[in-house]
Amino acid sequence: MQEKIQQYALMLGDSPLILGHRLSELCGHGPSLETDMALTNISLDLLGQVRHYFQYVAKLKGDGTTEDDLAFLRYEPDYHNLLLTEQPNTDFAFIIGRQFLFDAYHLPLLEQLMESRDEQLAAIATKSIKEVRYHLRFSSEWVKRLGAGTEESHRRMQKAINALWHFTPELFEETELERAMKEAGFGADLEKVKVQYDQTIQEVMQAANLQLPAETHPQFGGKKGIHSEQLGFILADLQYMQRAYPNMTW
């Protein structure tokens, strides 16, 4: 069970790690100063949450592994982040759409984890959810603003939702590990997460005057370590310093 908790905590950390990295790429490139600061602040929150998960995994392992080893020294198939989180930054509507879909899932996920029998997972979730409420508020307001804005902003927001939609079934695909964690009272029940997620999506889409695409070609794999071509590029960026100069520190 100890080993499963490690794997689960690592998986929980991988999605905010990769999304946090994606958002950090926007530092200095946001469409306006305010959105630039907001997206990088969200990145910082997510990376902070990752540190809590990874520090916990490192402590459980107890073999000298550090949080940095977990972030910087694994290979692609060892990362179990959602495919949604590794999708690239294209236009602003796409960035906001990706954020909104993740936030709408992240909030009820953490609500479930607050009830975890594992005290540290519950503590991390209780801490993180306060930050994630701000994230969801920010991203859903922007979805509404773009969706119900001009003809052009509406067109782009709809296009982004259409392009990202096939990554969403993976959010609720229950892996063996997740099932075992749920049954033992340690992990989230994804069916319950989905009920709240569906409600958020419906409310925001309606207010934003956007249509949900008919589900086509759902993409799975991230949670099992099978990634899109994007992750390799992210890791090349993320891991360069540690690979080029092993054990370097600031």
Place this chain on the structure above:
Amino acid sequence: MTAGLVHIPMEVDAPLRSVSDPEIPVLSILDMGVVRAVELVGKQVHVKITPTYSGCPAMDMIAAEIKMALDMAGFNSEVELVLSPAWTTDWLTPEGRRKLEEYGIAAPLEDSADKLALMGQSRMVECPHCESKNTRMVSQFGSTACKALFQCNDCLEPFDYFKCLK
């Protein structure tokens, strides 16, 4: 909030009080409610601190400065990071709120008022420079994770607002 009250042994009060958040230098870590427990046995001190926001980059520095301040006061110290119970702006002391305002950062409102202010739906955040409530939200996210950016419509000065975190 009683959960905000932490007993600080008199001997280590001064060194701990001398440590401040590097982002908000006027605010002692004791006024921020970041110090959650202090155990003193002889010259050995065990300090538990909790982060304001998960990604707060100041935490590592605060931990290092606590060790240094206690070391200079002749104590051996250990600093431990704890996550539970999670930090809330309720733990800011009245003294801390006063210092924030003096420094030019508006102190957090209550939860429901905070939401309305951040949605730009109400004018309740008071300008720390001219005390006008005729202010507007510029950005929900500000110069650090804990702050939002506001501007006063009367004196036109921009200012930071410390967001309510519950």
